Amino acid sequence: MQTLNILIADDHPIFLKGLKEVIETEEECKVVMQAVNGQEAVFALKTNRIDVAVLDIDMPRMNGLEAAQKMLEFQPQLPILLLTMHKERAPFMKALEIGIAGYVLKENAVTDVVNAIYAVVQGGNYISPEMSAYLLRKPAKTIKPVPDDKLSLLTSSERQILQKISMYKSSREIADELFISEKTVFNHRMNISKKLNLTGKNSLLRFAIEHVSTPDT
Amino acid sequence: MQTLNILIADDHPIFLKGLKEVIETEEECKVVMQAVNGQEAVFALKTNRIDVAVLDIDMPRMNGLEAAQKMLEFQPQLPILLLTMHKERAPFMKALEIGIAGYVLKENAVTDVVNAIYAVVQGGNYISPEMSAYLLRKPAKTIKPVPDDKLSLLTSSERQILQKISMYKSSREIADELFISEKTVFNHRMNISKKLNLTGKNSLLRFAIEHVSTPDT
DNA sequence: TAAAATATGGGTAGTACTACCTATAAAAAT
DNA sequence: ATTTTTATAGGTAGTACTACCCATATTTTA
Known part of the structure; x- marks a missing residue:
């Protein structure tokens, strides 16, 4: 060589x-x-x-x-x-x-x-x-420390909305998809945030992105 | 066993x-x-x-x-x-x-x-x-053929801001960290969005999350 | 059966960001 | 040397979301 x-x-x-x-x-x-x-x-x-x-x-x-x-x-x-x-x-x-x-x-x-x-x-x-x-050690959970514990606090409606939030959909879009008022979506968002102790602008989006398993990426 | x-x-x-x-x-x-x-x-x-x-x-x-x-x-x-x-x-x-x-x-x-x-x-x-x-073979380029192309359109200031956006920081927070006006941050955001053809509410945040390598998660 | 949670929707206020505009000084490119 | 880009910052308008308030009907739980 x-x-x-x-x-x-x-x-x-x-x-x-x-x-x-x-x-x-x-x-x-x-x-x-x-x-x-x-x-x-x-x-x-x-x-x-x-x-x-x-x-x-x-x-x-x-x-x-x-x-x-x-x-x-x-x-x-x-x-x-x-x-x-x-x-x-x-x-x-x-x-x-x-x-x-x-x-x-x-x-x-x-x-x-x-x-x-x-x-x-x-x-x-x-x-x-x-x-x-x-x-290849376990703690890949650095991102999601308490995944199901928190998610299990949510109702199925709330989970559905969270899932759509994680896809970067606006409340308006979510409302139209679910045939409900945008106001209802806001209320669900607030309820989710309260259950998860989230405050501030993008905290809910962030949670959704990090904790909701997107079907196919 | x-x-x-x-x-x-x-x-x-x-x-x-x-x-x-x-x-x-x-x-x-x-x-x-x-x-x-x-x-x-x-x-x-x-x-x-x-x-x-x-x-x-x-x-x-x-x-x-x-x-x-x-x-x-x-x-x-x-x-x-x-x-x-x-x-x-x-x-x-x-x-x-x-x-x-x-x-x-x-x-x-x-x-x-x-x-x-x-x-x-x-x-x-x-x-x-x-x-x-x-x-660990070479052709990792098959997946993201044009990743840097887009990022390379940005100036270093813009990249820095993009990086902070990806950490879910608000424009106010970014402004304070960089000792510049919030308005300047907005302008940078707009310029980044224009360069990358991004429109709409969270499109920039989304891009930042998906394309910016976060230092430690 | 009574109480609580859930899903629905409305009102109001404030915040954060988008999307445009303008402008100036410095740096880079031509 | 002139033009363009960059970084800075201000103005205005509109949108989307947050954070509260409220109400009502249904469903679930106790």
Whole structure:
């Protein structure tokens, strides 16, 4: 295998330096570009031949996810490795959408990055074992902590209206669909809000979006 | 280990029968409920003690994902195994959100289901190797071909505001956070809406929720 | 059977956002 | 150097929803 040209990006200079040294422990790996934010990384890609990009997710100006997206638009086959401090679900999902080749936790970086790099340059993929273990753990309920408990307080009419609210329908539309007065819909909304202790403008819409299972998305 | 009470659901009776026999090859496994659609499966759960649920995704009346969601509302710790014919990204992402314990391709079902069942009842997880391999392959661009196109029309100020909108913040709150006039926020909102061809009450909020990656949920 | 919850609808006031208008200064693009 | 875009902010009108008030008929619960 010939030498791998590697781009790394992280907003913490010390981590960046450490990362570079860990990577260059390998004979075949050479860090040819270092960026301190996403914008720099994207720009750097356009001015160099890069075989692998290793990006931190949490960066100012442009985060790793955005940067990765831009980089893949420019060089679709580029294997990108994302580094992150946090075991969070949302950014990982985003990374899946974008088409990231590897996802490594910073805490495991020293042991994982090199393995990950070799995995992705060969067209494979790599996810930190701790991350994948976390991802499929139960608490995907972060969004809905008390789902049925609260929903069971509602009557079927109220549930029906909540369901239509979750589809971004206006009270006028709901009224027309159910052949009732718009006023009745308002009253139902108020009753639902009171039962669920919701106040303020979009609180009911928000609850509906987060708690009502939409038939098909 | 004592006998596992298993619920299976699939709309094809022949597959259902085959699945049952494959599962019951194991001494410890007993299929105590069979459902031909999601609704039945959810109902069945409420009338029986179930240790593991194995659901097909593509079912009439209520699909496996919806059914799984309902079932977890009722019995949050239930290990659910989803079966699917297709290596698609979207339903898998949905499954991740819901909190599914295992994801098995039908083509590998015979060899995988039993392993998967044992994995999930022990609190672990299981994904068909072919599926996980596919997920991290390049062409994630097939799903959202023009996502960034639209977002890239926006200026950074507009993006910042969009991000705050997605967090259900009011224009007043956004204005205070950015030390600008509420009026300016309104103007930005209008400009964003015009750029994205959005009209009507909650269309901007909807767009924000659906297109802006929220930092941590 | 009496009381409570539910579904229906009306009134009034206030808030938040949309949808248009205008305007100015700074920055970016041509 | 001129034009365009961006960010700022104000005005006005209308719409949609919230948050209260009220009433009545039906259904459910106690």
